[in-house]
Amino acid sequence: MSEGTDYIADADHELRETYEEPMSLGEYVDAAFENPTIASHASKYLLEAIESMGTRTVVEEGEEKERFKFFDDPHNGGEHAILGNTEVLNAFVDDLRSIASRRGKEEKIIWFAGPTATGKSELKRCLVNGLREYSKTPEGRRYTIEWNIATASDPSGLTYGDEAVASSEENWYASPVQSHPLLVFPPKVRQELLEELNARLDDHVDIHVNGKLDPFSREAYDYLEEQYRRNGEEELFSAITDAAHLRVKNYVVDIGDGIGVLHSEDSGRPKQRLVGSWMQGMLQELDSRGRKNPQAFSYDGVLSQGNGLLTVVEDAAQHADLLQKLLNVPDEKSVKLDKGIQMDIDTQLLIISNPDLEAQLNQHADAGGADPLRALKRRLDRREFGYLTNLSLEAELIRRELTNETEVWQADAYDELEARIREPVSVTVRDGDAVREREIAPHAVEAAALYSVVSRLDGSDLPSGLDLVDKAILFDRGYLLDGDDRIEKDDFDFDDDAADGSGGIPVTYTRDTIAGLLNDVRDRHHPEYAVEQVIMPRDVLNEMADGIGDAPVFSAAERTEYENRLVPVKNYVFQQQESDVLDAIMRDRRVDEETVAEYIEHVYAWATGDPVENDRGERVEPDALKMKVFETEQLGRFGPDAYEVNHEPSPAVAEFRRNKVITALNRHAWESRNEEFQVSDIDPKEVPVIKTVLANNDWDDVRRVYEDFDPGQWENPPTNTETAEVKEKTIRNLQELFGYSPASAELTSQHVMDQVSYKWD
Secondary structure: OOHHHHHHHHHHHHHHHHOOOOEOHHHHHHHHHHOHHHHOOHHHHHHHHHHOOOEEEEEEOOEEEEEEHHHHOHHHOOOOOOOOOHHHHHHHHHHHHHHHOOOOOOOOEEEEEOOOOOOHHHHHHHHHHHHHHHOOOHHHOEEEEEEOOHHHOOHHHOOOOOHHHHHOHHHOEEOOOOOOHHHHOOHHHHHHHHHHHHHHOOOOOOOOOOOOOOHHHHHHHHHHHHHHHHOOOOOHHHHHOOOOOEEEEEEOOEEOEEEEEEOOOOOOOHHHHHOOOEOHHHHHHHOEOOEOOHHHEOOOOHHHHHOOOEEEEOOHHHHHHHHHHHOHHHHHOEEEEEOOEEEEOOOEEEEEOOOHHHHHHOOOHHHHHHOOOHHHHHHEEEEEOOOOOOHHHHHHHHHHHHOOOOOOOOOOOHHHHHHHHHOOEEEEEEEOOEEEEEEEOOOHHHHHHHHHHHHHOOOOOOOOOOOHHHHHHHHHHOEEEEOOEEEEHHHOOOOOOOOOOOOOOOHHHHHHHHHHHHOOOOOOOOOOOOHHHEEOHHHHHHHHHHHHOOOOOOOHHHHHHHHHOHHHHHHHHHHHHHHHHHHHHOHHHOOOHHHHHHHHHHHHHHHHOOOEEOOOOOEEOOOHHHHHHHHHHHOOOOOHHHEOHHHOEOHHHHHHHHHHHHHHHHHHHHHOOOOOOOHHHOOHHHOHHHHHHHOOOOHHHHHHHOOOOOHHHOOOOOOOOHHHHHHHHHHHHHHHHHOOOHHHHHHHHHHHHHHHHHHHO
16 A cells, blocks of 8 residues: 555544434434533533543642643644643633533633733634544534425425435535534423433533524424424424434534634624625525525624634734624523524633733723723623743743744653753754754753743742742742752742733744844854854843844833843853753762662661662661761761761761751652652652752862863863863763753853853962
């Protein structure tokens, strides 16, 4: 089989798994009793789709939150994932629960507001993607009805119709607004059916199917009813809904099929934008005794498309005139096609806007009770999207903007996120006829993300001793390290009403700044490495700061404020680069994690009185000498005289073990209290004092190990010197440990050594 045939077969399989053969109304009811979720009303279906994918734990603003995976856009490879704003999205889901269960929010229109580039448009795309894919699953199937009245054209054959006519697809017409199949039943029978259905439903949210058939379907129903009445049919409903006239079909949810989206550029009269328009040619053809036939209506308005599931008004400020006309939809669940022709609607209304809509809504605020927009504002349930205040999320977003990466970052420990944040980025750039690779060096994306986040944080609630960089790290990681102590977010008293994320540098500005650098070759040279093709962290920060003065999106006050916040970001980024260089120089001297883990295991056993398992599988007492050697040589906390006979710890050492090691282990055990705790489950880096050990290299260590090392010679060290040897090893280690290229390793190490050489002597 050829590759082309393989793809054809895959497409066949995709459609075969997505679509079902039409069924009779009775078969649909049987299927609904087997799987009640297929009969869910709009808000309940939307809620079920979101909940179907489960949740995951994230840290945002320093606190653990449960996030619905639906908003990671998993079915689409994360392309339209909504990064951050988890609390806002969770509040949206809570709104849906209240609306779906009829708990007092039915009249609300959910309004997502916020500055540009905060993810509001991604929300729409994520909803469309997620609902489309959910509707392809067996539990998420969505159904509507289709009619065939051609089989009723011959009164003598009404009961069964003509088989050829019934089987001809050209005679079947689906409800143009995705009417719910249960709407075919008379209200009393439908209510009894729903009571039985909800009694079997394992859910606290009942299914509600209210209203009447859409006008198009009502026209078909009424025609069939009249024909059968004239024919003297006794089992009237069975005749009307016979499989020759009525079928239930599944459809894949998409824009136009269960999802209505009104874009900013859409125009037309309000009625046309809401429900559609009359088609004059069809009106003349279908005119029925001087009245308008609903089958001559276009049904292409946003509510018609979104009936059965979701209606989105995008960039709502462009359709402010329409919002007032939507008020009867959540209240009365209906809209008029024309005088005397009413269409019942089941849809979840959602509007998206930038801050300019709020200005329009408040233009009459001073009028008090006479405000003509008061009723509209009362029905709008506002959810505010903000700029990201998590370093890792902003770094992920910047990488998305610069590359085709769409994978949503997930990590079991923060160290994994740290590695992603610092990673370099390689971007292919075309320069005339030439194509070249540009490297965005390690920490460059991190620098841009940190500066962006710091610009968005409120500094008015900073505790003593912290700066905005500390706050940014705390929000991303959930804790700070102060020496050996781990200080949790809850230990700080931040203002719940702080304006974090309400303003700041948008990601679009950062993206455009870096994109400009990608097309600007740097004025620097090296005899071996293409350093001119590397974009360093300081290049990004300087360009961002320089451009703020000319960018029209920032006010004069913002420009001054953001420029003042640059220095601590530069200092932090330099510390990260310095740490990389130190680790690369001292790589051979690092304490391996196995040694650290063994120490932790022995201290835990010492504290609990339990044995440990040695290499031969024997259960033995914890090794006092091993603990002593680690504490004196690796930690450097105590001298030999701090231990008693047989290497037993003095009171000071014992207190250190309990306060610095065991306390951290107990915290981890408490966080994992629902599982069987084992000390081997501990990540050594989660113990603050151990984290310090694993990253405790400093320049005094370098001086002690390499007595003839001279950082002033780094740029061009004399051959056969210790400095040349150390540099060669460091450049190699930077590449192997942290993903530097030779060029970025050269530039980074040179930058660090330039600063170190000033204080070396």
